[in-house]
Amino acid sequence: MALHGDLFSYPLPEFLQWLDSSRKTGTLQLSWEAGERKLFLLSGQVGATASEGLRGRVARLLALAKLASGAKVLAAFDELSRTPDVDAAFDVHGLQARWIRDLGREELFAAMTDLTIAGRGTFHWTEDADRSGEDWVPSDMSIRELLFESLRWVDEQPDVDKALPIDALSVRALTPPSPSQPLMHRIILGLCTKPHNLGRLRLSMGVSRSSVTRRVYELLRAKLVEVDGAPQVEADPVAEMLEKGAVLMREGQFDAAGIVCASLLASDPADRRVREFARLVQREHVAALYSEMPPLLIPMVVHDPQGMSLLKPEERQIAGLVSGTWDVSTIVLASPARELETLKTLAKLQRMGLLQLTAPR
Template identity: 25%
Template sequence: MNASGLRGTLSSMGLADLLQWASQARKTGTLVFDKGSLRKQIHFRDGVIAASGSNDPREYLGQFLLRHQVISEDQLRDAMETQRRTGKMLGRVLLDGGLLPVEKLMRLLARKAEETIYSLFLWEDAHFHFVDGETPEMEIVPLALQVEEVLLEGARRYDSLKKVREDFPSDATVLRKTGMTPPADALSHPMAALLYDLVDGARSIADICLEAHAPEYSASLVLHRLYGEGHLEIAAGARRRTPSRGEALVVLSEQAKGMLEKGNFEPALVLLEQIRDGADGNPEVPDLLRRAEAGFVDLAYRHFLPPKKVPVLTRPLESLVSEELTPEEGFLVSRMTGSWDIESIVSISPLREVEVLRILKRLRERMIFRLQDPPEPATT
């Protein structure tokens, strides 16, 4: 495949214009979108959307099935262990294990692919480029989505989220129940019931999304509806999580290269993340970031977070309230039950592998948990 000359940012050429261009020109190829370390793709065949892809763990098949309560975390852990052992695709492992019929899996895969496309309407500052030619041969469920259909649904979602943002300015908003119980039909969908149950006056929307394996968009809509009906309210004075984002630093990428050469992967990661957004048009920074992430992951597994070691809390979970854990930290800590090893926790997390390992490293340095050998298999 050959890269075409079309490239830019979504702030200069919106997604709707890009989709219309591909449709009207009857393009065959792939639109690639990059936002930080995340990458999503829309594959076209003769101007029709044929497939999509994403490296966002929240959009992986396992997370999608957890979100729709098709499988449990334990079942996903076991399936991913089988996948690692056999090299089979996760969908095939689930089919072979009898966890869902092929017809249902195909429907869910198609729906997951559509959700990836719609999520791009909420990206406003991503870079894009178009690659001409045949779409890649992948084990994917083929779609046949007309661009006009996608534009209508995408615009609806964008407008819906704008209304939500008027009341919930960010995912740091903390909600609590008002005491007015929702009617049964308001919680008839399992996800709606789970989201409502997770509201406790302390969890932020980000906390709730992590715990429910739910994307911010769909979770926010459900919570906002319950808020509008008087079943939820914003918790006055509740703890709010403010993402720590340092101001953009003007730093030469040569500094990061030097760190990578010395094997200082985590400091290089921190530096590259700070300069990433200001490195428009510089392909070197994303490449360096990928090298730093790969180096850190390898170092973590080899030295301080062996994949088969089991993390065990050093004190009861209830006593960690004073630690002011972030939503991501809280999610991982809640899985430290003594039966999950590092590899299993990484596999079921909606976070990227490198993010999970960096958080676990920080938690271990704070002595939140210790590592122990896995239990010996029972003998019969």
């Protein structure tokens, strides 16, 4: 099935939500004045992105950060034509695949932000996910994460534009780059050891203005750079907590990310960024639990009265639904608890040795 249309009639965030909810596999091509981007999807995950000259830009950025020579990065990309294992292709050349993924994600966040703000352009969707012949780099994130992060950038863009209104503003690093910092922050700090105006910085990096200004704004907020003529930027505690929550989620610490969500929702339930992030964390947690406990597997209770006595009443109620004939998805539907809570209880029973998963006969 192929679909095509314009992003004025069918806004990009809504189209991404449709792709996510239907767990689509295929290629989404987006075209507008800035060029063309392709997103390669596998069951709701954005495995890679492509655009003209993208690999060259990634090689340039890693060379600017003094993390690798451009030739070595391009050689690693050539290796991808011989092996489907992204990590192995870069390991062979002494490179960390996470650097490449970080820059692929950066490309997508900026492109989705620009397209959402512009509200124009065209899309073409096809269920053919073939990447061969494309200038692609891995990105490895869910559509939900892409949607949340790009909408957060859109919401905060007026603050960024207010602080950094023109390209003539001069940026100077107040601290040297550190391996503990995000990759884009390291690159900018390394380039701005001497004053560098925003326009030249953007051109030397070869990335979009929204990406550069966003990252400079974050550094300005953290007091890691100074920008001549920029107003004083105070730290946004909500934005900082959301960034920390996003890191926790990417590391698979969903319960900790959920605590961040709960505290933010309690303080300001009307903030769209917070509501979107809460939904993202819940969906990602559910998806992670289903990967541990596939929906069609059948749970079997292991007889252990002492272990069962350690459970809370609501957990024992869910355990009572395990009949040895119902699969995971049926138990979730029958449970009086929410989907997430039911899956968390089943995962807990499995960790305690009170549950075994068997294939259907």
